[in-house]
Amino acid sequence: MSEEILGRLQTALGDRYQIQRELGRGGMATVFLATDIKHEREVAIKVLHPELSENLGVERFDREIKTVAKLQHPNILSLFDSGEADGLLYYVMPFVYGESLGDRLQREPMLPIETAVGITLEVADALGYAHSLGIVHRDIKPDNIMLSGNHALVADFGIAKAISSIEGSAKLTEAGVAVGTPLYMSPEQAVGDPAGPTSDLYSLACVLYEMLAGAPPFTGANARQIMARHAMEQVPSLQVIRDTVPDEVEDAIMATMAKVPADRPQTAAQFAEILGAQPGVTASRYSAMRVTAARRAARTGQIPLPEQPAAPPRKRWLVPAIAGGVVVAALGGFGAWKLLGGGAPAASVGGLDRHNIAVLYFDDLSQKKDLGYVADGLTEGLISVLGSVQGLTVVSRGGVAPYRGGAVPRDSIARALRVGTLVMGSVEPESDSLRVTLRLLDDAGTEMDRATFKKSGKDLIALSDSLSQEAAVLIRKRIGEAVQLSRTRAGTQNTDAWATYQRAVNARSRGDSLFQADDMAGFAREYAVADSFAALAEGLDPKWTDPIVLRGTLNYWRSRRATDDPGLANKTIDAGLEQAARALAIDRNSAEALELRGNLDYWRVLRDLEPDPARQRELFASAQRDLEQATQLNPSLASAYATLSHLYANHPGKTLVDVVLAATKALEKDAYLSNAAQVMRRLADANYDLGQFSDADRWCGEGRRRFPTSPRFAECELIIMTSKLRDPDPAAAWRTADTVVALTPDPVEQRYQRLNTRALVAGVVARAGQLDSARSLLRSIKPDPEADPASDVANTAAYMWLLAGDTTESLNQITAFLVANPSRKADFRDNPGWWFRGISEDPRYKAIVGSSR
Secondary structure (H helix, E strand, O other), rough: HHHHHHHHHHHHHHOOOEEEEEEEEEOOOEEEEEEEEEHHHHEEEEEEEEHHHHHHOOHHHHHHHHHHHHHOOOOOOOOOEEEEEEEEEEEEOOOOEEEEEEHHHHHHHOOHHHHHHHHHHHHHHHHHHHHHOOOOOOOHHHEEEEEEEEEEOOOOOOHHOOOOHOOOOHHHHHOOOOOOHEEEEEOOHOOOOOOOOHHHHHHHHHHHHHHHHHOOOOOOOOHHHHHHHHHHOOOOOOHHOOOOOOOOHHHHHHHOOOOHHHOOOOHHHHHHHHHHHHHHHHHHHHOOOOOOHOOOOOOOOOOOOOOOOOOOOOOOOOOOOOOOOOOOOOOOOOHHHHHOOOOOOOOEOOOOOOOOEOOOOEEEEOOOOHHHHHHHHHHHHHHHHOOOOOOOEEEHHHHHHHHOOOOOHHHHHHHHHOOOEEEEEEEEEOEEEEEEEEEEOOOOOOOOEEEEEEEEEOOOOHHHHHOOOOOOHHHHHHHHOOOOOOOOOOOOOOOOHHHHHHHHHHHHHHHHOOOOOOOOOHHHHHHHHHHHHHHHHHHHOHHHHHHHHHHHHHHHHHHHHHOOOOHHHHHHHHHHHHHHHHHHHHOOOHHHHHHHHHHHHHHHHOOOOOOOOOHHHHHHHHHHHHHHHHHHHOOHHHHHHHHHHHHHHHHOOOOHHHHHHHHHHHHOOOOOOOHHHHHHHHHHHHHOOOOOOHHHHHHHHHHHHHHOOOOHHHHHHHHHHOOOOOOOOOHHHHHHHHHHHHOHHHHHHHHHHHHHHHHHHHHHHHHHHOOHHHHHHHOOOOOHHHHHHHHHHHHHHHHHHHHHOOOHHHHHHHHHHHHHHHHHHHHHHHHHHHHHHOOOOOHHHHHOOOOEE
């Protein structure tokens, strides 16, 4: 088609323009490079697609293009000429010696803040000028912003204005043309409502977001999904994704992306003002903007945390991908990686951000050390209260747990957790009272302030409330801002119930530690103690749901750890469900009880403890409803998001995008989840399957930093080496493979990894051009049904054979995998993923995976 258009142009315009070659094409036009013969200059000629030219008509095109031709602004790409040539509508613009913003973002996904803001201010200035003349662009996107000589030029006012004159007509629909791009389209434009100046500003805010975050604010599997997210979802916080973004910038984007046009800045000048400058102000001032600490995200520590056991089914990266997802939001990858402390350390002038706070576990100073449960209860209560304060970022209890005992220097703790304020304390008896000392330290470990108070040992709830108030006073002095403590939902006013419950929590923590140490007898003993104390607390306050939920949680983990006893697993699941039901009978909106019930139902499905397939489907759906409702009732429930990410990965109706969003939410809410390693690896796998290799690589790297002794992240690094992100390095691949095997403690699992890593190394060797060596490696891999009962290695080897140039052997491996996993045929058939997309039309492939029903 382009050759035909080129020939027609050369014939019709040959006396004025020497057409050289095609520069590119889009949904509405094709662009050609040409020489203006008279003026001896290079120009770009945009030619509307023939069907669009036919529907638009010469008269309407001329009328609209003349209006746009009047635009004279240093940041608007001007029009030299326009007209009709052999039935084709065209217009001529200067040829820009540079690149589009879209091209630059392909090469450099995240721009420096001052660069991004500078481009935005210039585009805003151009839009403000056009809007003052009654002209709305309607298609602001990176490809329509040209970069030349460090300046931005807005292109395509002509085509957008002309096409908008027939938008909504049947002819336009028949031509398959829409003005605007879903990734940057305002909600009103998406539904066909009139698009005014604020629609252009909405699109510009989306572009600014992408320049800073590395991806647009909303992505999805198709245009409809993207537009729905624009209309309904809250814009993800930029400062969670990139914590150096100034408040002014985030506020400007959030205001300009309001769903209702009337709630946005009404002019480009107002947008620039919120952004922190007037159009024309040099962007360099943004490099010195203060990053407001109140918005910064929590960071992780450097010390690896103990991992909770993973679910028994060995879930490796899955290619073909789960049906539906092809694009992943930036927040799902790089955003949460930054949240976890990837990249450059976030430091404000003078040290780490004082708004970022870690409350270390309080010391028990009693002679008999019998106030530990009180000290722990006060610590965890203070973490919860301060965590609800807007403007503060408080490390979760999972983050501070490794630093119990005071063995690590305080400044090292602050650096590891990346906090500017440490809260420490102690509890000691004094006659019939308890004395609490509260200390505030800076990130160097220097004490900045302290407070001491006493309360009756019989009123521990009042003691906890006093602690919160005293902490608020000290923190207010430390950060120089008001600290408003929100009133949390009342738990119990029975101090004996509170104290007994804290003993139960304390015993449960001891049990978990003993389980990690492989002391199963000690684990069972401490869990029995925890259950007894929780039952006593329930008896002391029957209307308080926390002890009941704790008892159900104990049963949930008993079932998780009864790996060799299905009968015990079923029995403890039933007991946990009964306790969840009792808690919900008291408070039907208990997010924790809903999460418990959802976890128990989902675990029963995963363990194949329900033999009836119909009942399995019911349990799966029920678990999903409960977990989703739990996150709606308590959006900070990180553990529920983590489980949902696993559930979505096993859900035929969910996409990899859903998996990434849920997993990201989990780590955003609590970077120190007990199963953070599993969630990180899930993010790495999902991003790899989506072809988002840079995000997958970042999660692998972050996992390796957090969990250096875990083989899963070394394996992940080896998987990344098979992608185009890395230059092939067989020697490095072999070293990484050896590391994976060395870090794998279980002998059977180690056998699996010897096979799997060999296949992955073969892929790297093939990418290096050593095809014979790669094939030899792959042929040396023999099935091991005990170590690899699901034939996962065959799935891996199938792609590596493709890299080695042998489609037939790849198809043989796919067959072997599907013999062991017949339910996966639909995945290979309906969504082969990027691994096998290249052979998906091969008749042999179609014969293996079957036909669609």
